[in-house]
Amino acid sequence: MGRSWWGWGTTEDALSSSEAEVLAANVGQLLPGADLTAHEPPDPRAIAVPASRVEAPVTLAHLCSDDHVDRLSHAHGQAFRDVVRALLGRFDHVPDLVVRPRSEADVAAVLDWCTDRGIAVVPFGGGTSVVGGVEPRFAHDAGVVSLDLREMSRVLEVDATSQAALIEAGALGPELEEQLRPYGYTLRFYPQSFEFSTLGGWIATRAGGHFATGPTHIDDLVESVRTVTPRGAMESRRLPGSGAGPSPDRLILGSEGALGVVTRAWMRIRERPRWRAAATVSFTDENAGVRAVRTIAQSGLQPANCRFLDAVEAAINAGASSAILVLGFESADHPLEPWMERAVEICRDHGGSLTEPPRYTDSADEVARSGASDAWRSAFLRMPYQRDALAARSMIVETFETACTWDRYDDLRAGVTAAAEEAMRSLGVPGVVTCRFTHVYPDGPAPYFGVYAAGTWGSTVEQWDEIKVAVGEAINRACGTITHHHAVGRDHRPWYDRQRPDLFAAALSGAKRELDPVGILNPGILLG
Amino acid sequence: MGRSWWGWGTTEDALSSSEAEVLAANVGQLLPGADLTAHEPPDPRAIAVPASRVEAPVTLAHLCSDDHVDRLSHAHGQAFRDVVRALLGRFDHVPDLVVRPRSEADVAAVLDWCTDRGIAVVPFGGGTSVVGGVEPRFAHDAGVVSLDLREMSRVLEVDATSQAALIEAGALGPELEEQLRPYGYTLRFYPQSFEFSTLGGWIATRAGGHFATGPTHIDDLVESVRTVTPRGAMESRRLPGSGAGPSPDRLILGSEGALGVVTRAWMRIRERPRWRAAATVSFTDENAGVRAVRTIAQSGLQPANCRFLDAVEAAINAGASSAILVLGFESADHPLEPWMERAVEICRDHGGSLTEPPRYTDSADEVARSGASDAWRSAFLRMPYQRDALAARSMIVETFETACTWDRYDDLRAGVTAAAEEAMRSLGVPGVVTCRFTHVYPDGPAPYFGVYAAGTWGSTVEQWDEIKVAVGEAINRACGTITHHHAVGRDHRPWYDRQRPDLFAAALSGAKRELDPVGILNPGILLG
Structure with missing residues (x-):
């Protein structure tokens, strides 16, 4: 299977033209008037890239590649802004060399060489960073190596x-x-x-x-x-x-x-789990749903799945007409009826109603899923491919996520939604904001927001960046974290710097000086 | 209630003479021939202490005490070796001043003053360190302040x-x-x-x-x-x-x-929990008991209590005749029968037998405990007082703990027990080693060992120190941690230094230099 050089995943799994047309039609109904003309990715060979400043030493040459497309595909992650810039042929920061170590000794040899020459090293795993973590977005005269670990996979x-x-x-x-x-x-x-x-x-x-x-x-x-x-x-x-x-x-x-x-x-x-239990609960009162989720998070039941989708998210991604909670338990040790029954009881106490009776399975092969949860799961895995198809049609499609304590959630949710909507209004891009919980803790949820807006071709990166600033500020005002699980990278630095204690940054600098005295490792990340 | 200036807890709760006599008689049966003559603590006022080298500044004087007994009671923690040295009137390192801040501003003012003068600061909470964490066991010409946080307790x-x-x-x-x-x-x-x-x-x-x-x-x-x-x-x-x-x-x-x-x-x-379930399971085959505990730890049931006592520990502290597992569940949300029933089933699969049917309660006030678990819990809380009574009777009574992955447990247990027994043999102090699990994880247990040996009055600190070196080496050889929950302090440094990666120590040094540039904070702890 061929990895896409510019977008998500494999070229084989990307949306077919007919799938993309259906999607575009659906979006057209949601956002009438949007310009959904499809734009094709450029020929990567036609994209100008600065000459590599780095020459591999003989001893490492067999691990190194300065192939044009190889360098391009290590020049970005998989954020919306990365994908759109690739579609536009904009590669602002391209590594000079891609190095693929096959052993830990290779990694050490590369770091030795780069330390000697002062060459920057950007570690690269799957390249799916959505925060600019793998993009060498910094000036570094001695050059930059993208250190791709994929050969070490045993x-x-x-x-x-x-x-x-x-x-x-x-x-x-x-x-x-x-x-x-x-x-x-x-x-x-x-x-x-x-x-x-x-x-x-x-x-x-x-x-x-x-x-x-x-x-x-x-x-x-x-x-x-x-x-x-x-x-x-x-x-x-x-x-x-x-x-x-x-x-x-x-x-x-x-x-x-x-x-x-x-x-x-x-x-x-x-x-591997043998027993599974699954249920979908709908809540006409979204606030009551939030309280049900909080009670479950504080109950000690620890469901494996406890995804709460707001009404918009549920409509778009699960075909539901109100907020829904996708509940699941799994175990390799024991049947799960008592766990699920109590969780459902909690939901009922808060006005939730089951869309169908909970499903229980006890085979390692059969998977228990209710209709809505199944629809949502498939959509979940297809989302990045849909994102790419829509990004090529001038849509602004991006997510951002945070976590906060329960006492702050209502304010955070309202503040973030208002900030995103206001930013879209002032940009003149009609759109919607959705919210779901990806993870919940006894002391707070991790809300995950989606933005779907009709942008202007050629300007959607800048339009998204403005929305991102607005929601980043709103998250910071509400004392959420700038990221619950997407990392800081380069895109979240302004808010990370305000979130983490200054003295912790000082301590981290002290630690970094000991481990990376020349400062070659991923410059601009977390510090400096 | 008066805190003991030399030993555990309060003077009111210390063993009465008659309780101590009963305990000594029991120990005499276990270790015939032991010299169990009781030794009294010295008069603290008669203990010579170096003059304080530190004079409090006027602005902080109201927080400072150079009272003789105050200084003595901040000169040690609550390890066996601390208590015995106190009984012997041996105070090797006494802080110059005890400072009791009442606010965070006070803490900052004390650190400013000490940074200016280069005075060492040893933070002091309840003073129960069993690893030399609060003992100023270092040379520091400018003097040492014990920073007692007890006034800040809201x-x-x-x-x-x-x-x-x-x-x-x-x-x-x-x-x-x-x-x-x-x-x-x-x-x-x-x-x-x-x-x-x-x-x-x-x-x-x-x-x-x-x-x-x-x-x-x-x-x-x-x-x-x-x-x-x-x-x-x-x-x-x-x-x-x-x-x-x-x-x-x-x-x-x-x-x-x-x-x-x-x-x-x-x-x-x-x-506060409302539902509780408790059971005690006995295992004639201790290894089978370990396997049952491992299965429970990996089951996802997460019992609140899952203490496994070996046969010696069970005999001494729970009056049982074989290894026992004390099992408990608790919840503020739901009844616990399915959880307990599955845990008991796992125990039965491994040859365990219930000492009596599981007890379930659903009142916030009533506590569910089986007989053996109750006996063990009481003993647990009384142990330090018993330790003091026995320490005053020339007994070596101390615990140490570790954690390791399950695959290494058998070797660790055998190696540690053999090392302790060999050390006791070569010292000529008859004694026993016990083991229990205090905590269990899916990937390994936290074994907690007890040593009870008949030492020689005046030499029990040095005798214990030799045993401690032997078991510390054995833990290190078996790749356990030198401490699962007792901290490193000064007593565990030799093994901590071999356990933690050298480069992590370098990173931590870098962090410390940023936060504590003059190096006044608890010298000798973790670093240097």
Whole structure:
């Protein structure tokens, strides 16, 4: 399968022209008057790219590529603004060389060479960053190397007793799952980017998995991690828990390539689930739905799925006519009726009604899904492809997400929605804002917003950037985090800098100076 | 109630002479021939202490004490070796001044003054460190201040919607629980030291709570934390979850006073449990019991209590004749029969048998406990007092704990037990080693060992130190952590230094230089 050089995923899975036409027609009904003329991506060979400033040393030449399209496809991530710029042939920052290490020794050799020459290194996993994390958007006279970890993708060891596996950082989601399957295990970590993002990328960005409650961030699944820095390798001990000083792993988690290159990690895995329970509950009163979700989040029931979609989101992506809660439990150990029954009872207490009776299955192969949840899941995985098709039709289609404590949620939701709507109004781009919860905690939800607006071809990047500033400010005013699971990258720096304590940044600088004394690692990320 | 100046807790709750006699008689049966003569603590006023090298500035004088007994009681923690040295009148390192700030401004003023003068500052919460964390065991010509946070003990705010509370760092367990009770909430964090240790101490040391599974370390309960450093205050945003860079809180968690002084934190609280389930399962085959516990830890059932006691531990502390598993569930939301029934089924699959049918209660006031678990719990809270009584009778009574992955547990258990027994043999001190699990994770247990040996009066500190070296080496060989929840302090440094990655220490040094440029904070802790 061929990865798209400019957009999401594979060219085979992109929307067909007829699918795209249906989608465009639907959008046309939602936003009458939108100019939905399709624009084709340019010929990448015709795009001018500065000559590479970096020559690979002989010893590393076999790992290096200065191929034109290779450089282009490492010049951006997969944010809306990245995809549109690619469609427009705008490649503002192209790495000089793509380097594909095959071993940790290769990684160390590359870092040594780059440290010597002062060449910047941007670690690159699956390239699905939606925050400018892999785009070398900085001036660096000595040149920039994109360090692509994809050649290191093996599951090296499985410890069935402890339910843990040692996995190389460059493994994509499906690659590591395929290697775990013969043992009967699974990582069960399914971000939307699952097919195209890597373990190392998840760790470096503190990615969020598909479990809606409980241990769900990749942080919780890391047992130990190995990182190569310009000063050498650093590896924590495999431990189920520890109280010995600040956690070394937690310094690397979220470091976004600024402190070192994650090369492998021991990950907590689990048996494949046998029992599943699924239900969809609709709420005519969205606020009551939010209270139901909060009660479930504080109940200790820990549903695997607890996605709450507002009415607009539910209409667009699940064909529902009111807000819905997609509830699911799963277990490799026990049937789930008592769990689901109590969760449904909580929903009923808050005015929710089941769209159909909960479905229970107890086979490892059969998947229990209710109609609405099934529709929503399919849409979930297809969303980035739809995004690309709409982006090529002048639509502004982007998401952003946050987390806040429950007491602030109503204000945050109202403030963010108003800010996005006001920004769209003042830009003259008609559109809608949707909201769902991707994850919920006892002390707060992680709201995930979608923007669908009819932009102006050639200006949609700038139009989105204005909307993004408005919602970033609104999130910051409401004391949410600028990102719950999309990382900081370059796009979130202005708000990250206001969110994190100044003295923490000072401490992090001190740490970085020790690990990356010349400052070659992902310049502009988190610091500086 | 009067805190003991030399030993555990309050003088009122110490063992009476008759209780101590009964205990000594029991121990005499276990270890025939032991010299159990009782030794009395010295008169603290008669203990020579170096003159204070530090004079409080006028502006801070009202917070400072150079009282003789005050200084002595801040010169040690509550490890066995601390208590025995106190009994012997050995105070090797006494702080020059005890300072009791009443506000964060006071803390900042003290740090400013100490930074100016180069005076060392040892943060002091409840003083229950069992690892030398509060003992100023270092040379520091400019003198040492013990910064006692106990005056700052208020619950400042309760957010009932998000189930979180803002609590000052100097609050003891009972103090914060009393303040939360009127709201119907509880932190439900019960380390053995609960009555005498503080929130700030728990955070600084990554303390472990009483939940045996799931979110149980204090790390998991911290929503945001505020820390005063010599460079100023640092406060993270209140967030239920975030992916914005490495977690600022996780740098402070476990920093043991080396990076700053925790002054307050937003903590995740919960409703008081209404439903409880309790059962005790006995296992004639201890290895089968371990497998049952592992299966439960990996089942997703998350019992609140899942303490596994080996046969010796069960005999001494629960009057049982074989290894037992003390199982408990609790919930504020739902009855617990399905949870307990499945856990018991797992135990039966591994050859366990219930000592009596599981007990279920559904009142907030009534507590469900089986006989054995009740006996064990009482013993648990009384243990430190018994330890003191036995320490005064030449007994070596101490615990140490670790965590490891399940695949390494058998080797770790055997290696540690053999090392302790060999050390006792070569010292000529007859004794026993016990083991229980205090916490279990899907990927491994946290084994907690006890040593009870008949030592030689006047030499028990040195005898224990030799045993400790032997077991520390054995833990390190088996790749366990040198501490799961007792912190590093000064006693665990040799093994901590081998456990944590060298480059992480370098990074931490870099961070410390930024926050504590003069290096006044708890010298010798974690670094240097």
